[in-house]
Amino acid sequence: xxxxxxxxxxxxxxxxxxxxxxxxxxxxxxxxxxxxxxxxxxxxxxxxxxxxxxxxxxxxxxxxxxxxxxxxxxxxxxxxxxxxxxxxxxxxxxxxxxxxxxxxxxxxxxxxxxxx
Amino acid sequence: xxxxxxxxxxxxxxxxxxxxxxxxxxxxxxxxxxxxxxxxxxxxxxxxxxxxxxxxxxxxxxxxxxxxxxxxxxxxxxxxxxxxxxxxxxxxxxxxxxxxxxxxxxxxxxxx
Numbered sequence: 472x473x474x475x476x477x478x479x480x481x482x483x484x485x486x487x488x489x490x491x492x493x494x495x496x497x498x499x500x501x502x503x504x505x506x507x508x509x510x511x512x513x514x515x516x517x518x519x520x521x522x523x524x525x526x527x528x529x530x531x532x533x534x535x536x537x538x539x540x541x542x543x544x545x546x547x548x549x550x551x552x553x554x555x556x557x558x559x560x561x562x563x564x565x566x567x568x569x570x571x572x573x574x575x576x577x578x579x580x581x582x583x584x585x586x587x
Numbered sequence: 588x589x590x591x592x593x594x595x596x597x598x599x600x601x602x603x604x605x606x607x608x609x610x611x612x613x614x615x616x617x618x619x620x621x622x623x624x625x626x627x628x629x630x631x632x633x634x635x636x637x638x639x640x641x642x643x644x645x646x647x648x649x650x651x652x653x654x655x656x657x658x659x660x661x662x663x664x665x666x667x668x669x670x671x672x673x674x675x676x677x678x679x680x681x682x683x684x685x686x687x688x689x690x691x692x693x694x695x696x697x698x699x
Contacts, residue, residue, distance in 0.1 A: 514691045578630040
């Protein structure tokens with residue numbers, strides 16, 4: 472089956488620093504990647520849709536200057552949390568789709584971010 | 588935009604019993620409905636999905652039904668086992684952008 476990796480799995484940083492999270496599709500080309508945020512015991516909240524070679528589409532309420540997304544290739548998308556604050560602490564999960572009429576998304580293992 | 592409602596939020600069953608989780612969606616254009624299982628601290632795993640041209644789909648102990656008219660879909664797990672304990676999410680996807688909207692999740696406890 473399709474494999475999606477995410478790195479790092481866990482990161483602790485100081486308030487004000489930036490953190491980059493990588494999402495890779497290992498055995499397929501991902502035309503579209505999605506970034507989600509999940510708070511404890513809550514659902515996955517879509518942050519943005521990332522298409523290779525174009526600007527990401529952000530969901531309402533998500534600051535694009537705060538959460539920078541780059542999808543430079545068909546196998547890699549990155550999410551950078553800029554000037555992180557404690558309220559940005561969360562579980563960030565990416566998913567990837569290879570496109571098609573109705574396409575399954577394959578999730579990465581997630582990145583747990585803790586901002587001190 | 589799409590809105591997915593999921594019930595119940597918590598479900599506790601005895602091992603061997605059946606579990607049913609129900610979802611509704613708002614966007615009649617949605618045509619793909621996956622179900623994911625997520626264990627604590629892990630990634631969501633697709634367990635079954637159904638497309639809008641099908642009313643029912645079954646895979647061993649898991650089945651999903653879809654009522655397009657009522658915009659309802661449900662997950663049925665039969666002969667539940669303790670390892671079925673997890674959080675289950677329903678989701679709906681509209682055509683075109685593949686954007687998937689998730690329900691709030693159901694925490695299933697299967698008691699041995």
